[in-house]
Amino acid sequence: MKAGKTRQLVLDLEQYVIAKKNVLWFEPSLDTRGGSHGNFLTQRMEELKNSSFVHSFKIKDPADILKKGLEFFERLKIEAIFVDEYFMIPFKRDFFYEYEKSKLSEVPIVFAGLISSWAAELFPTAINVIPFMDEIQKTDAICMECGKPANYNYYNADWNENKTIDDGKNYECLCHDCYMRKTGKPISIDPFLSSPN
Numbered sequence: 001m002k003a004g005k006t007r008q009l010v011l012d013l014e015q016y017v018i019a020k021k022n023v024l025w026f027e028p029s030l031d032t033r034g035g036s037h038g039n040f041l042t043q044r045m046e047e048l049k050n051s052s053f054v055h056s057f058k059i060k061d062p063a064d065i066l067k068k069g070l071e072f073f074e075r076l077k078i079e080a081i082f083v084d085e086y087f088m089i090p091f092k093r094d095f096f097y098e099y100e101k102s103k104l105s106e107v108p109i110v111f112a113g114l115i116s117s118w119a120a121e122l123f124p125t126a127i128n129v130i131p132f133m134d135e136i137q138k139t140d141a142i143c144m145e146c147g148k149p150a151n152y153n154y155y156n157a158d159w160n161e162n163k164t165i166d167d168g169k170n171y172e173c174l175c176h177d178c179y180m181r182k183t184g185k186p187i188s189i190d191p192f193l194s195s196p197n
């Protein structure tokens with residue numbers, strides 16, 4: 001969502017596709033949000049995903065990654081596995097134990113997606129996934145007021161609906177200074193107190 005994530009994924013994926021290396025790409029079948037990243041990036045991403053070196057699947061269950069991964073592993077050299085919007089797929093710690101035990105253990109796996117809600121609370125899936133990552137790269141959104149790196153989401157819709165997944169229309173990405181200017185306070189420990197109203 002207006003973050004640098006797609007930009008980074010495009011760069012990563014290009015490295016494999018240009019070198020004609022096979023990768024698997026998984027994304028949640030739940031994710032119905034439209035592209036909110038701007039046309040060029042969305043188009044480039046689609047181009048890369050349509051390449052014959054990217055084998056992509058929509059999944060509901062983390063076990064599908066192991067199943068598909070092993071299927072492909074038997075007949076192709078798989079260089080990497082990508083999981084986009086991982087937080088919408090119910091990962092448990094077991095997944096990582098199974099992955100390590102499997103023939104896929106040497107294949108790098110990249111998880112991409114949000115770690116926390118608009119109220120700066122870690123998603124349960126993030127809590128299960130983050131401890132198993134060897135490396136974490138945090139990409140910042142761009143402040144929609146001033147252009148600085150943005151760490152805050154300003155939710156400008158009715159927070160009573162309490163939707164954790166949004167198409168990006170009801171959020172503004174803001175840097176700390178702009179968030180403070182708009183709300184007059186930092187993100188509160190209690191998400192209800194940080195509501196714009």
Ligand SMILES: [Zn+2]
Pocket residue numbers: 143144145146147148174175176177178179
């Ligand atoms: Zn700003």
